[in-house]
Amino acid sequence: DGGITQSPKYLFRKEGQNVTLSCEQNLNHDAMYWYRQDPGQGLRLIYYSQIVNDFQKGDIAEGYSVSREKKESFPLTVTSAQKNPTAFYLCASSWGGNIQYFGAGTRLSVL
Amino acid sequence: DQQVKQNSPSLSVQEGRISILNCDYTNSMFDYFLWYKKYPAEGPTFLISISSIKDKNEDGRFTVFLNKSAKHLSLHIVPSQPGDSAVYFCAASESQMKTSYDKVIFGPGTSLSVIP
Numbered sequence: 001d002g003g004i005t006q007s008p009k010y011l012f013r014k015e016g017q018n019v020t021l022s023c024e025q026n027l028n029h030d031a032m033y034w035y036r037q038d039p040g041q042g043l044r045l046i047y048y049s050q051i052v053n054d055f056q057k058g059d060i061a062e063g064y065s066v067s068r069e070k071k072e073s074f075p076l077t078v079t080s081a082q083k084n085p086t087a088f089y090l091c092a093s094s095w096g097g098n099i100q101y102f103g104a105g106t107r108l109s110v111l
Numbered sequence: 112d113q114q115v116k117q118n119s120p121s122l123s124v125q126e127g128r129i130s131i132l133n134c135d136y137t138n139s140m141f142d143y144f145l146w147y148k149k150y151p152a153e154g155p156t157f158l159i160s161i162s163s164i165k166d167k168n169e170d171g172r173f174t175v176f177l178n179k180s181a182k183h184l185s186l187h188i189v190p191s192q193p194g195d196s197a198v199y200f201c202a203a204s205e206s207q208m209k210t211s212y213d214k215v216i217f218g219p220g221t222s223l224s225v226i227p
Binding site: 006035040043044045090092098100101 | 113115120143145147152153154155156157160200202204214215216217218219220
């Protein structure tokens with residue numbers, strides 16, 4: 001059953017802590033993306049990767065980091081430098097065209 | 112500044128009637144437009160798209176209309192069903208012929224409720 005799996009579904013971050021959100025896909029897509037959604041706003045691009053071992057910053061990359069060591073995996077780390085991390089995070093993948101396939105999301109809250 | 116706008120945060124429609132969701136954009140370089148549908152606790156799923164060379168694209172109950180001169184597109188759902196109740200995101204992209212990645216800009220979404 002092909003798709004994108006994000007985990008965990010809910011995550012809590014303490015002050016000064018780094019947390020990592022997992023994203024795995026078995027669609028054999030080359031490109032993967034991380035978006036952030038805040039209430040009343042559209043999805044904003046954090047990072048994207050078109051190929052293994054390569055990734056580019058999106059519109060709001062500050063305070064976040066990613067890696068792309070395997071084609072199927074694109075984890076996102078929310079660092080302590082991200083001062084307003086509370087949001088809904090969505091991972092997506094595509095074969096390079098406009099149509100992206102999304103995971104179910106991770107809701108991150110600050111304790 | 113939002114490049115893709117959905118000015119109606121919510122919309123309620125009776126079952127069987129037409130639902131019309133609107134979207135406006137500001138970047139005249141956008142040439143490909145998409146609609147995504149999102150249920151609670153799930154990720155968005157692709158619904159329908161339209162290229163700027165067309166002014167209409169139809170897929171079953173769903174039709175998207177594009178008015179390039181007005182920088183406006185709309186999604187029509189006929190007839191509306193209770194299962195259509197979801198958040199609908201309008202998205203736009205500017206094709207970059209030299210790269211395989213086309214950046215997609217999403218609107219804030221419109222929450223549709225179809226009342227039985």
